[in-house]
Each structure stands twice: as structure tokens, then as C-alpha cells.
Amino acid sequence: MGGTRKIWVRRPGSSATTIQISEADLVDDVRDMILRKYANSLGRQFDSPDLTLSITPRESHRPERVLGPEEPMARTLDAYFPGGQTVEDALIVDIPVRRTPRPSPRTGPPHAQHLTSVLHEEVRPAEAATDYFGPGAESGASDQIPASAMSHDAGLMTNGNTHPATNGAINGAHAPTHPHAISVLSTGQVPQIPSPGGTRTRQYRDRPDRPRLGRQHTSSPTIIGNAIHGTHSIAGVSVPPIQTQATHQQTHAHAPESSRAESHSNATDINTTSSAAGGHQNPPPPAPPLPTPPVPESDATMTQASQNQAQAQAQQAVATPPARVASPRPSAAASKQLKKKKAADNASLSSVMLGGGVPPINVLIVEDNIINLRLLEAFVKRLKVRWSTAMDGREAVAKWRTGGFHLVLMDIQLPIMSGLEATREIRRLERLNSIGAFSMAEDGQSGAAKAETSEEDKLKNREAFKSPVIIVALTASSLQSDRHEALAAGCNDFLTKPVTYVWLERKVMEWGCMQALIDFDGWRKWKLFSQNKPESADEAAAAARKAKAKKNRLSVTAPPSEVQQ
Amino acid sequence: MAETDDRYDEGSVTMPDFGDHVDNGIFSQILEMDESETDRDFSGPLVINFFDQADETFDKMDKAVALKNLDELSSLGHFLKGSSATLGFNKIRDSCQVIQQYGHQLNIDGTTEPDGDICLKKIIEALKTVKVDTKTLEKSMKKFFGLPE
Numbered sequence: 001m002g003g004t005r006k007i008w009v010r011r012p013g014s015s016a017t018t019i020q021i022s023e024a025d026l027v028d029d030v031r032d033m034i035l036r037k038y039a040n041s042l043g044r045q046f047d048s049p050d051l052t053l054s055i056t057p058r059e060s061h062r063p064e065r066v067l068g069p070e071e072p073m074a075r076t077l078d079a080y081f082p083g084g085q086t087v088e089d090a091l092i093v094d095i096p097v098r099r100t101p102r103p104s105p106r107t108g109p110p111h112a113q114h115l116t117s118v119l120h121e122e123v124r125p126a127e128a129a130t131d132y133f134g135p136g137a138e139s140g141a142s143d144q145i146p147a148s149a150m151s152h153d154a155g156l157m158t159n160g161n162t163h164p165a166t167n168g169a170i171n172g173a174h175a176p177t178h179p180h181a182i183s184v185l186s187t188g189q190v191p192q193i194p195s196p197g198g199t200r201t202r203q204y205r206d207r208p209d210r211p212r213l214g215r216q217h218t219s220s221p222t223i224i225g226n227a228i229h230g231t232h233s234i235a236g237v238s239v240p241p242i243q244t245q246a247t248h249q250q251t252h253a254h255a256p257e258s259s260r261a262e263s264h265s266n267a268t269d270i271n272t273t274s275s276a277a278g279g280h281q282n283p284p285p286p287a288p289p290l291p292t293p294p295v296p297e298s299d300a301t302m303t304q305a306s307q308n309q310a311q312a313q314a315q316q317a318v319a320t321p322p323a324r325v326a327s328p329r330p331s332a333a334a335s336k337q338l339k340k341k342k343a344a345d346n347a348s349l350s351s352v353m354l355g356g357g358v359p360p361i362n363v364l365i366v367e368d369n370i371i372n373l374r375l376l377e378a379f380v381k382r383l384k385v386r387w388s389t390a391m392d393g394r395e396a397v398a399k400w401r402t403g404g405f406h407l408v409l410m411d412i413q414l415p416i417m418s419g420l421e422a423t424r425e426i427r428r429l430e431r432l433n434s435i436g437a438f439s440m441a442e443d444g445q446s447g448a449a450k451a452e453t454s455e456e457d458k459l460k461n462r463e464a465f466k467s468p469v470i471i472v473a474l475t476a477s478s479l480q481s482d483r484h485e486a487l488a489a490g491c492n493d494f495l496t497k498p499v500t501y502v503w504l505e506r507k508v509m510e511w512g513c514m515q516a517l518i519d520f521d522g523w524r525k526w527k528l529f530s531q532n533k534p535e536s537a538d539e540a541a542a543a544a545r546k547a548k549a550k551k552n553r554l555s556v557t558a559p560p561s562e563v564q565q
Numbered sequence: 566m567a568e569t570d571d572r573y574d575e576g577s578v579t580m581p582d583f584g585d586h587v588d589n590g591i592f593s594q595i596l597e598m599d600e601s602e603t604d605r606d607f608s609g610p611l612v613i614n615f616f617d618q619a620d621e622t623f624d625k626m627d628k629a630v631a632l633k634n635l636d637e638l639s640s641l642g643h644f645l646k647g648s649s650a651t652l653g654f655n656k657i658r659d660s661c662q663v664i665q666q667y668g669h670q671l672n673i674d675g676t677t678e679p680d681g682d683i684c685l686k687k688i689i690e691a692l693k694t695v696k697v698d699t700k701t702l703e704k705s706m707k708k709f710f711g712l713p714e
Contacts, residue, residue: 374614375598413643500591
């Protein structure tokens with residue numbers, strides 16, 4: 001194997017970091033290690049062959065070069081940087097523009113074939129661009145995202161060659177913008193609920209009429225906004241897509257505060273238009289008083305054509321789903337930045353109902369490895385939420401059946417019953433007992449359903465189940481296939497192991513806030529209760545619920561051999 | 566390391582250099598969970614527990630090797646991989662990954678390795694390595710936590 005050494009890598013627009021390689025490693029091996037390093041921002045979406053690594057020679061006249069996977073890493077570096085690689089020589093890690101197959105122009109969503117969806121398809125890369133920098137980049141360097149999105153869209157950049165330059169230029173040219181500028185522009189509205197850690201743009205995320213492309217991190221059955229989404233009509237018109245996109249992105253980059261008012265009036269115009277044109281099955285939504293993206297063209301060149309364009313954009317804004325609780329995806333390096341941003345995000349919510357902390361939810365931790373369990377316990381203790389533990393899938397289902405849990409952190413590989421099996425079982429029982437948004441509305445019907453439910457499947461204290469529990473899978477690998485499997489089983493979200501405190505906090509925060517909105521009464525009761533019995537209330541309650549005394553679970557041994565693989 | 570500096574400079578935990586045995590970012594997060602830096606009454610027992618767990622797991626692995634039980638080896642490898650990754654003990658984690666993979670009759674790159682004997686040989690190698698690494702790390706950890714060796 002030979003010796004090891006550390007090499008510098010960085011993603012465009014971020015600071016450099018080191019990874020350790022062996023002398024004999026090929027570029028291909030290095031990509032694997034990079035994925036491990038950027039487990040969140042890259043590892044969650046990309047496989048190592050997706051990555052490109054480019055090297056920038058010190059001599060400025062020589063162009064940047066993309067390294068082939070078969071090149072020996074150490075020797076290549078030595079050849080380029082005879083004195084040793086410095087931070088400035090960091091290899092640039094880039095991901096390709098996602099080549100999503102695009103629909104031919106003028107094919108609309110399934111329920112409205114006559115409408116074009118080109119607009120939506122075209123803006124998709126902006127999402128990739130957000131991830132590309134890690135959502136954390138938004139807060140500090142908000143100008144970078146649109147810039148990169150622009151180059152993505154224009155097809156200027158396939159391997160990140162132009163990246164540092166682009167960023168630098170844009171960054172230098174623009175002073176920090178209004179803190180909300182990006183979210184307003186990209187969603188077409190000010191987020192009504194400060195999303196916990198909602199640092200991503202939400203514009204393109206949850207379109208019910210389109211299949212999601214490989215990313216379903218928060219496909220929660222309890223999303224409140226879903227019902228509203230259904231009523232949104234899509235009012236697109238055919239406009240030269242690339243041009244629209246480019247201008248759209250430009251306005252991102254420039255973000256003129258002044259043009260907002262103007263676009264406001266435009267938006268109302270368009271809303272009426274879309275109502276008039278709303279011939280298909282879904283009635284158009286009542287025009288919400290939304291600030292929309294600014295009109296792209298300057299006033300001087302506001303010709304007939306550009307007006308059309310502006311209209312198209314405003315219509316697009318109308319079709320934008322409302323803000324929803326978004327899943328955060330901070331890159332590890334940006335977590336500090338995010339921490340600050342998050343604090344700001346949550347300020348208004350927490351002052352209203354959370355009392356400055358994370359929502360007081362009840363978490364079930366399912367982990368078979370005592371070491372991991374201990375750490376997760378320490379994390380949730382610090383978060384000051386109620387918690388219980390289970391060490392295999394069967395125990396997890398049993399605990400869940402006692403009721404009152406809002407969030408389950410579910411290890412996937414568990415002895416006796418795997419995390420996925422346990423998840424399926426929980427979802428099955430939820431269905432049979434009609435736990436969910438409609439259960440309370442249709443009492444008679446749910447009663448009938450209950451009659452059919454076998455005694456064994458019936459939940460004893462049905463009132464303790466206000467909504468489907470959120471299940472966050474703890475996955476050892478960042479493989480997409482594992483995630484799809486977990487989603488198929490009914491998990492809502494993922495955390496990649498090893499779980500960090502920052503990440504856990506974010507998940508508890510975002511899902512907890514959502515559950516808090518659903519079960520507001522429960523919260524108030526709990527708050528009163530916890531004020532009376534501040535400390536051990538949760539443990540006492542858990543113990544009372546669980547008649548069967550738990551045997552000592554502190555064995556540090558490995559699980560029996562029937563571990564599910 | 567740039568990344569970990571960025572993430573954990575607030576904690577200002579004084580960390581000895583465990584070399585490539587330990588991911589400092591992850592490990593310092595464990596240390597941050599301690600109420601006091603002098604006591605370390607969370608991280609200390611946790612780390613010591615880990616070494617107990619590792620020893621027990623190695624015993625089981627030895628038995629499984631004797632029985633040529635690859636499934637068991639894979640599951641034991643996965644198990645210890647989980648806790649070593651949690652603590653940031655990278656060298657141990659990587660060897661466990663090797664054991665898990667070959668227990669599944671897979672090479673490290675994910676291709677299948679049909680020859681069970683080769684798998685077993687690789688596992689025995691990795692087991693040997695991981696035992697040595699664990700001993701080394703246990704020593705320096707005990708020193709760090711001020712515990713008798």
C-alpha cells in the first residue's frame with residue numbers, strides 16, 4: 001500500500017479540506033473518499049463516478065484539467081506541484097449537471113397536457129445548484145447560487161472549470177443582499193412559516209403533478225400543505241425556455257428591491273389571466289397576495305415580447321406551491337453558518353410556542369448498538385425532548401403502540417425485526433387504525449374500519465395517535481438504493497450515520513415543528529404537565545405506560561446472528 | 566483539518582493527536598457532550614464500553630471464523646462498524662467494513678467473490694489488523710481519559 005498523505009480538495013466556493021489517501025490511490029479511489037468527506041452534501045445524492053476532480057496548475061496560463069479516474073493521484077499531484085500541494089492548489093470537486101431527460105416542449109403535466117412544463121423543467125438545475133454549494137452557502141454567499149445556476153443552465157459548465165472564476169466575479173460585484181431576497185425570489189413568496197433550517201429554495205420541490213426525480217427526502221404523509229398543492233393549477237405558456245430561464249436567474253443575481261413592487265402589480269394581472277384561462281379540472285387558486293419574482297427585463301426594453309415573458313414568469317410563480325417545511329441539507333462545513341441562520345429562522349416560531357428550544361416532542365430511538373444508543377440518548381437529552389429507546393424492531397413497534405410518539409429515529413439494520421420491517425408494520429397499523437389527517441373528520445367511517453380491524457391490530461389508546469409518526473431512518477450508507485428502500489417502507493427522512501448533533505437537532509426541529517402544528521392541544525397539555533413536574537416527567541410517564549418492566553439493556557454484546565442484512 | 570476546525574472551533578476541546586486512528590471532528594463531538602472537561606463522565610465510559618464491546622465482538626468473530634460462518638462475520642462486522650463510526654474510530658471502522666463485505670462474499674468494490682475461502686482469508690487478515698489497531702487505540706484513549714491501562 002505504501003505510505004499515506006493528505007491532499008487538499010475543495011468544492012467551488014467553499015473552503016478547502018484535506019482527505020487522506022494512500023500513495024497508490026487512483027483518482028477513482030479519491031472520489032470515494034471525497035464522498036465520505038462530503039457525506040451530506042454530496043454523498044446523499046451522488047455516487048463516486050458522478051464526481052469530477054479538476055486540477056489547476058500553478059502557472060496561470062495553463063488551463064485547469066479534469067483528472068481521469070485512472071490517474072494515480074499522488075504522482076499526478078507531485079507532477080503538478082513539485083514543492084507539495086498547498087491549500088491554494090486544492091483539487092476542485094465538482095458534480096456534473098444532472099442530465100434529466102427533458103420533456104419535449106409543450107407537453108404539460110399529466111392532468112393538463114396542453115400546458116407546457118418547459119419552464120419548470122428548465123429551472124430544475126437551480127435546485128442541483130443549491131445542493132452543489134450546500135444549502136448553507138445561501139445565507140452567507142447568496143449570490144453564488146444564482147450565479148452557478150446561471151452557468152449550469154447556459155450549459156457553460158460541465159466540469160466546473162469556470163466555477164471559481166464565476167463565483168469570484170459575482171461575489172465581488174455584489175454586496176450582500178436583503179436576507180430574504182433569495183427565498184422571496186425563488187419561491188415567489190415570503191415563507192409564511194419560518195421553516196426550521198429551511199435554507200433551501202423550495203420552489204421546485206413539491207410539485208404534485210410531476211414525479212420527483214430521485215429525491216424524496218421529506219415525503220411526509222402529514223405535510224399540511226399537500227391538500228393545498230392539489231388545487232394549484234399550472235398556468236404555463238410557451239416561451240423560449242432558455243431565455244426565460246436566463247433572465248430569471250439574472251434577476252436572482254441582481255435582486256433589485258425596487259422591481260418587486262412592479263412585479264407585484266404584474267402578478268395580480270396574471271392571476272386574473274390564469275383564472276380566465278383556467279379551463280381544466282382544477283379551479284385556479286384564489287390569487288394569493290404574493291410577492292413574485294421581479295420582472296426580468298429592464299423597463300426600457302419592456303417590449304411586447306418581454307412582457308409576455310414576464311407574464312409567463314408571474315404565472316409560474318402562481319403555480320408555485322406554498323412554502324413548506326423543508327428538509328435541511330447542510331454541508332458539514334457549512335454547519336456553523338447554518339446554525340446562525342437557523343437561529344434566525346426559528347426566532348419567530350420559538351418565541352410563540354416553543355419557548356426558545358426545540359419543540360417538546362416525544363422521540364423513540366431504535367438502535368441495537370449500545371454505543372450508538374448512548375450517544376443518541378445524550379443528544380436528545382441535550383435537546384430536552386422526551387425520549388424512549390428500543391433495541392430491535394419488534395420492541396420498537398411495541399413501544400410505538402403505547403402511543404404518544406412524534407418522531408422515531410430508526411436504525412435500519414436491527415436484530416429480530418429490521419428497521420424497515422418495523423416501519424412497514426407501523427405504517428400498516430396506522431392504516432388499519434386510520435391514523436392520519438382524515439381520521440378525525442370521518443368518525444363513522446373510521447369506526448367501521450375499526451370493526452374490520454382484528455383485535456390484535458387495534459391500538460388500545462387511539463387518542464394518543466394524532467398523526468402518523470415521522471420515521472427518520474438511520475442509514476449506514478449514503479447509497480441511493482438504501483434510501484429508496486427506506487422510503488418505500490414508509491420512512492419520511494434519513495440521517496446518515498454517524499449521526500451528528502447538529503443534524504439530529506435539525507431533524508428534531510423541523511419534524512417537531514410540523515408535528516407541533518398538528519397536535520397543538522397535545523403540546524399545550526404537555527407544557528402544563530411539564531411545568532408542574534419539570535424533570536423526570538417523561539421517564540415516569542414512559543414507565544407507567546409500559547407495564548412490562550424493561551430488563552437491563554446495557555449489554556454491550558453484539559446482536560444475535562439473525563441480524564437482518 | 567479544515568472541515569473539522571470549521572465545525573468545532575467553538576468547543577475548544579483540547580484534543581491529542583490520535584493520528585489516522587480517529588476522526589477528530591466526530592470524536593470531539595463526543596467530548597463536547599461531557600458536562601465538564603475534567604470529569605468526562607459521558608465520553609470516558611462510552612469509549613471504555615466501546616473497547617469492551619470490541620473485545621467481545623472479536624471473540625465472537627474468532628468463533629465464527631472457526632465455524633467458517635460468513636454470515637455471522639458479516640453481521641458482527643456491521644455491528645462494530647456502527648459503533649466505531651459513531652466514535653470516529655476510522656481505522657477500526659474500515660477493517661470492520663472489510664469484514665462485513667467479505668462476510669457477504671463481496672470484494673471491497675462490491676463485486677462478488679464466489680470463493681468462500683478467499684473471503685475467510687481476507688477476513689482473518691482484517692481481523693488481525695483490527696485487533697492490533699484496537700489495542701493501540703485503547704492505550705492512547707485510556708491515557709487520554711487518565712485511566713489505568
